[in-house]
Amino acid sequence: MASLPVTELSDRARDIFRRVVDGYLANGQPVGSRTLAQAGLNLSPASIRTVLQQLEELGLLAAPHTSAGRMPTDIGLRLFVDGMMQATEPSPEERAQIETRAGAGGPVEEALATTAAALSGLSACAGLVMVPKHEARLRQIGFVALAPDRAMAVLVGEDGAVENRVVALPAGMTPSALTEAGNYMTATLAGLTLAEARLRVEREIAAGRAALDGAAQALVREGLAVWSEDTARRPVLIVRGQGRLIDAAAVADLERVRDLLDDLEGKQEIAQLLDSAAAGDATRIFIGAENKLFALSGSSVIARPFRGPGGRVVGVVGVIGPTRLNYARVVPMVDFTAATLARLMG
Template sequence: MAHFDDTLLGDMNARSREVFRQIVDAYVETGEPIGSRSIARRMSENLSAATIRNVMSDLEEMGLLVAPHISAGRLPSEKGLRLFVNALMEVGDLPNAERDQLTKNCEQAGYSLDQMLGEATSMLSGLSRCAGLVVAPKTDGIRLKQIEFVALSPGKVLAVLVSQNGSVENRILDVPVDLPASALTEAANYLNTRLAGKTLDDARVLITQERDRLKQELDELSATLIDAGLATWAGGIKGSSLIVKGQSQLLENIDTIEQLETVRRLFNVLEARDQMIELLDVTTDAQGVQIFIGSENKLFGGSGLSMVISPYQNAEGSIVGAIGVVGPTRINYARIIPLVDYTAKLVGRLIG
């Protein structure tokens, strides 16, 4: 996340700060350039349009405003938005109603970690009117909690593997049609006794080392079931996964071709999932909410996009993922920052 130049703030008097604040507020509301006459009507202080034009000219020279067209009003630049976010913005608390709504929906989302993260992302998208996204915990080094095998039909068994971080992995296995129910129980008991609390890598090594003794202790069908169940789960491990919800939020209130082009570029960015995961992984190096505005990140360069993101922790206090929103640079930072912050802490608590 970029930092602003302290000298810029020192060069602004109370009048220029208020004019600048009004320009940013108008930009967040409309996304359109604003002129001196419109600013004059918004100001509590009685200033002439000419005076405001002079202030706007000074702000433009400082690099805080830009003029998209010769005769148009002014917009805050990325530099200006960064100064506003870091030094002038007032961030309030998340309303209790939204806290309760987020908590209730996430707690009721289901036992699966992916279900809970999906619901949290959808809620975040809806409340922020941006695209919500989350990086699910990496599966490297996760520890097993419980393993069960459930008969579905002749020749089909569901393997359910639950990790200590709350993730649930379900896989359907092909087994002999005459597999008895006792083999399912034996296989689950064997694994739960020996593998609970171990990582998946540890479990694979242990099973490989004990393969011969396993075949002596259990019948061949149970041994085959254990091998198949463990191998199937291990085969599904792919590291971090990215969940994106609410792209349709970004299509609302599209008034111009320029806005539509911005959203099109956003969709292209979201489709680059590997790059997005790398970007979100940056948040694991820092605590709290991180804000990326426009070209501050190379992935967003020239796209007119911003991202507000926060890491979340597991019960051991380790950062295991990140959750946040991405949208046009005119997102309502003052509202979205506490929303993202609370959601990340909620996800961490539910994982714990």
């Protein structure tokens, strides 16, 4: 069912609907007609119940249990977010905290992680930051023998990052050939990305210009393949603050929380969702079952792309939490965080 325009609701229905949504987002509990009658509405409980029933028939509200009050559906939340929400800008203290964590210095990935943690703490959700896959440029490559059939490949990037991987050794690989392979890769491939390095090695070997014996050639190919394939399938997604998803209201619905945490473990799917948010300039809000990824957990994602030099999108920042999160407060917070990261990347 598509959400109807908020202008099609009467003033009375709009007021009651807004109060139900505000109450639900504040404490995670359905809101009953008695609570609404005590909130200053100049209507009898019977009249309020009539309006609540009408809103339920429109698909905007639902009653989880008999006589338990009403709560907004995903369609109702979409109507509220798009047509009724009054955003609350981050306070000076909140802005300062985000800016301080983002500008703390150190490697870019560390700054992104601390920013995600700050956003998580302020929003009471899990903070998310996704950046494009890092195309490391090589500075040095070496091999350390671990066993007759295994070695550790050590890669040092131009940015100083060091990573290790265990690779299988071809039959007949001697210690001198191991050293020769590392020296060849460092001398020939320094300054190249992994993709460029693989292409260079294949061309050198095909043209007979690679001064390596057969075993060393096989090791060079194997080492580059391991690095390249690992980098290609690794989503660069930083998640901080998963523990904040388990609050007092969530204890009564642990199955939903378990589903949400499972969603976060499936980083590739989350990364694809955030990647779709990178296509535009505005903040994207994914509510509950609007996205099949969250059909079970009933979660919402608020995400916004941030840009680097030349206006190119370099990443997406956002939060994930229950559908009852405080959209009016969190949406501007995500917007400000995206702007802060854009300045950091500029």
